[in-house]
Amino acid sequence: MTPIRLADVLPEAELIHSRETLENAIERIADEIRADYDGGLPPLYITVMHGGMPFASQLAFALGERGLDLEFDYLHATRYRGQTTGARLAWLHRPATPMRGRRVLLADDILDEGHTLLAIKQWCEDQGAGDVRVAVLAVKVHDRCVEGIEAEYVGVEVPDRYVFGYGMDFQEQGRNLPAIYALKA
Incomplete structure (x- = not known):
């Protein structure tokens, strides 16, 4: 089967x-x-790769302009692996920076149902983080978000459709688009 091109x-x-x-x-x-x-x-500013990278980079610069210094690390955990629906969480890279007693700020592209972000947040807490907060560029509007996760900092809301751009992908394509799009309904 030939993949659909962006x-x-x-x-x-x-x-x-x-x-x-x-x-x-x-x-x-x-x-x-x-x-x-x-x-x-x-x-401790942790970017959730790959999707969170464009948003996290822009947010880090904006925070620097406001005089807030950050210590950087990243993680890579995914449920999608190029697919449009999620599966079991796969950890591809965990942060190396010790978290015990630290304030952790997670930066990701989207809060959809929240399975991935909840697992990441709980992992940071298990590592002894003193406070874990979540910043996302977008929150998808629906009633399927898992209990126990929310973003303290939200950029925009997006409809309950497949969205891509600004970090979010369409079959691993389009993450570098400078806007957010939705597939035709």
């Missing part, structure tokens, strides 16, 4: 949030985080 679906995809909207949302989130992280050691 170039075949993008012309009919719906633009959900423009680059300007996303950049404004990231600036707002940075203000919120800066207000919450005043003083003390720099938070």
Whole structure:
């Protein structure tokens, strides 16, 4: 079976949030985080790869402009592995930085049902993190989110459709699009 190319679906995809909207949302989130992280050691800023990378990078720059220093690490845990539906969580890389007693800020692209983010947050807590907060570019609007996970910092809401761009992929394509799109309904 031949995979569907992004170039075949993008012309009919719906633009959900423009680059300007996303950049404004990231600036707002940075203000919120800066207000919450005043003083003390720099938070441990963990990017959830691959999807979280574009958002996390832009947010880190915005936080730096506001005078908030960060200590960087990353993790790679996925349930999708190039598919459009999730399976069992696979850990591809765990952070190397000790978390005991630290304030941890997780940065990811989207909070959909929350299985992955919940497992990541619980793992950070199991490592002794003193406080774990979640920043996401987007939250999908539906009633299927698992209990026990929410994002303290949210950029935008997206509809309950397959979305891609700005870190989110369509069959491992389109993560570097500077906007969020949804497949044709």
